[in-house]
Amino acid sequence: MRPAFALVSILCASTLPAQIIAGINDSRSHGAVADSLLSLDEAIQLANGTIQLSALSTQERAQLTGISGVVGTLRINAATTPTITLERLLSNVVGQHHTHVHVVIEGISGPGGPPVLDGGSLPVTLPIRMNDATVDNLIIRGGQVGIEFDSTLHYHPSEYGEFGELRIEGQTAAGIRVLNPRNPSGQQAPLKLHAVHIHDTPIGIEIIDDSDFGNVDIDGEHVAIERCDIGIKVSVDSRGGDHVLQLMRSQVVDVGHCIVFAHRTPTSNSRWRTRLVHGVYRALDRAFDLTTNASATSTFELHHLDVRSGVASTSYALLAGPQTGHLSLLVTECTLRGPVDIAAGTATSSMRFLNNRCEGGGLSLSLTAGSGEVQWSNFTAFPIDVSAATSALPAPIAFDACEMVRSDITDRSVGRTTLSACFLGASTISSNVQNQRPQLTPWIGRSAVTPSDPPLGTFVDLSVDLHVGTAAVWLLGVDVSNPITSATPLRFYVDIGSALILPGLYQLTSRARLPIPNVRSLRGATFYFQAVQVPTQGQPQVPTVYLPAGGAIQIQ
């Protein structure tokens, strides 16, 4: 048995090329082949197989470590090469088609931090044309585009490009540009982002999807985009295929617009799904500007977000349309500050708005087909306007157990709005709004968890702000990295299997301070605190269990 296992291992190993680490020590991007320094471009060409090891000088070869084979890792040590300045465009990172090698470009931090790749005013600072590549721990500075990513020259099924621990700054067009061009058909653009910080560029991430039956699949976590005109711009002119953009635990702040999404042409019929979970999206103008069309479903799922628009009359926290668009919108556990305008018009369009808090704005609904549902949401100084076009809606838009405070409801349709068990505080409704089982008291509580990044040995404060007749306990558990957000009526952002109930029953405005043990193993751990609200007086209109949006922490 054992010899057979060894034989198989040897056979397997022989089919996989051993990888070489290339230590780049030339501060020029290209230098000269066979000089005394190994440049980044030379290393890329080695990884691509477009120059041979034998072409290098002895000193350059001395920068290679590992057993013979192909170059798989391109390492830049900032202690010796703090900055690489591009002399001209770098060679595309393509890898080698006939060797299954994952190309890694990685920086090693020096005294001044990670190494810098400075693109000056060149069109692209780092062109990645394959999906089986990783870029890690670099500062990408300048260039018209910081990193341009596609898989046009080399695509590996089941592999994702990975960008991690990057700072991308000072581009004149976009920090990251993801391309999924039309030709040939079936282009793929799979990419994962982790701890990528993009700032001071016109567009943080630009996604241009023109593919035929292709897929864009971008999954980001801890992405931070600041001081851009547009945080993320998605331009879709693709036909067929399913495309996804997911961002978890990310923030897009101090930008003109957070996310601008556009199905650019009426004939673009690819299905696009944008899903954002846990995040802060604050714009100086529009937080989410989402243009749909009638040819395909544009799905937007917004969960557990803090969303704030600018203050101009054209600013929106969420703008989705046009009237003829096919929209599938699910918004849960969000706080929205600023106007929300939602329009859709195909039979399978849906607008579900669950457990949100809307303050200081307004909700305009114009649905000519499909369905609209609003549940357990609080509207404060957030008037609701239902357009005349909504008259064609087959079933009324249902507001279930919501609270309207200084938020009038005006239905300009033939009466396509129904309130069920809602509380109206200083809020009038137009006469054609059906108000069933109106409630005299509010019940929707709120909670806060601060700070989100407590150091070891300190504390986290758990605060609730509840109405009379309700009380809450706190659940503490592991933060779910990708929660099931389609569940109803309750969605759990905490891992219930690991959750503990913290002692104490809280009412009204109260706070519990939880110490963070000074145990090193906790560093980096993430937890989620979930307040669980219950009625204390058996009120029939109050759900037996209600989960206000809680908060996650990551221990520092």
Added chain:
Amino acid sequence: MHCLRSFSIALTLVASLGAQNITATVNDSRSHGVVADNLLSLDEAIRLANGTLATAALSAAERAQLAGIGTLTTIEVRGALTPVITLEREITPVTGIPGAGADLVINGVQANGGPVLLAGAFNYGLALKTNRAQVNGLAIRGGRVGIQADTTANLSLGVFGIIANIAFAAQTEAGLRLSAPNDQAGRRLLLKVRRCQFPGLPVGIEIRSDSDFGNIDVEGEWLSFTACATSVDLLSNAVGGRHQWQCFRSSMTGGDYCVRLRRVLGNDTEWLIRAVYGDHFARRTVFELDGSTNGGDTVFHHHQLNVRGGFGSGDYALLTRPLTGRFDLHASENVFEGNVLIQSGRLSRRTWFIGNHFQNGTFAISTEGVRPDLQWNVFSSTPITVLSTSTQALAFTDCEFVRSPITDTTTSGTSTLIGCYQAASPTTGNVVVQTPAPASWTGVASVTPVDPPRGGFVDLTLTLQPGTAGMWWLGFSEPRPITSSYPFRYYLMTSTAVVIPGLLVGQSRLRLTIPPQAYLIGVEFHAQPLVGLVLGQTYGPAVAMPRGGRFVVQ
């Protein structure tokens, strides 16, 4: 030599007897017990202090509960010894030490969840009829009123009575009732209330002005009112006189009303109401103030507050009334959520609102008095209405309006916007707009938590508009800030303040580590942002001081 020896003997004797003055330690769980039994009761101790019960009347066992020599100045109730005292009948009011040479201190030493005074259905738990009294460290449960205080037995000018660290509970009328009664004119009341809790009471503190030409001066600090129907109820019934209620660093949440001043018809008493630092959230109205129509001032200063009114159309974050009431209103660095209705009549001296944030409510104003100062305020989703009854010219200077239309319903138009920024905030045609600001300039800051433990941290968060930059200033908190200064009010002692290095733009956060030194416990700091225009803008102030925040190291 003989003298020296006598002196040392005297010192030794005094030391062996204990402290100067007498401390009576109550050890009877009955409020009264029986004089000359084995236990010293609270009522017996109060009567001893009042001078209405002679020490000679006590049994030897009771006398053993007295320590020290001289005057009985302290009554001690130890939770470890007497965790609960149950009232058998109304306890004797404290009238003060005969001659009023010192305060009588009733001091609870907490242990075993006590000491608790159970007042049942009696009129009060404790009664003070002098301002030369201090009550500290008790839980008082039940009674129509927890503590009832006036100065009908003894008034010493220049001395404030103290009620501190009292947990009131289950009173059927009020936790604390303070009054200048109508038994004679000119009654006074001088009292400070510190670190008391008032949970779920009909009224937390009731202050009654029933004495003509009386004078009430009550100051509260570190008070917590939770779910009281009314937290502080000021009842102005008598003629003339001047009263003030000042409250610092206190929270009033979960109740219907936070502070109400209610006047009987024709009442002309002058009132000063002042609130500085604190959270005031009401299910109905936070500040509801009746003004006098007979010439008496209602002065209302409020600064550095979080104010949230209720959800009904008749609920307010701030309500002043009636239209003809005489007011002096002075507010800065507040955050108001909910409706604000300001009505001030012809004799009103001042309507001064500077550096406040009004959000998610309405702002309506009718003023006939001195021209109002409305400067550097931000109105967000707060429509403004100048009521048709308003006759005084009204200027909003360097204010910002976001989704807050301005409607002037006066016939001729009395409103002017000077240097204001309007975003999605139209004005009616009769509002004059002068030199509009093209962009926003106001910053928003927060300081959390307000009670960091030593060795912990405090986060200073600043959200600034484009074209502005800021820095933080940190110093000892000013206990009683001068809130009338203009254009800036300093909530920190500037002589102790240091600038924290770092110029900040956009959204930023500074985390300050609190050193672990024990001497920092209890020290209150204030972090104050300073914000300046950096692009040479011609609108907005060159330097602004957005509302900062204080924190107390635990």
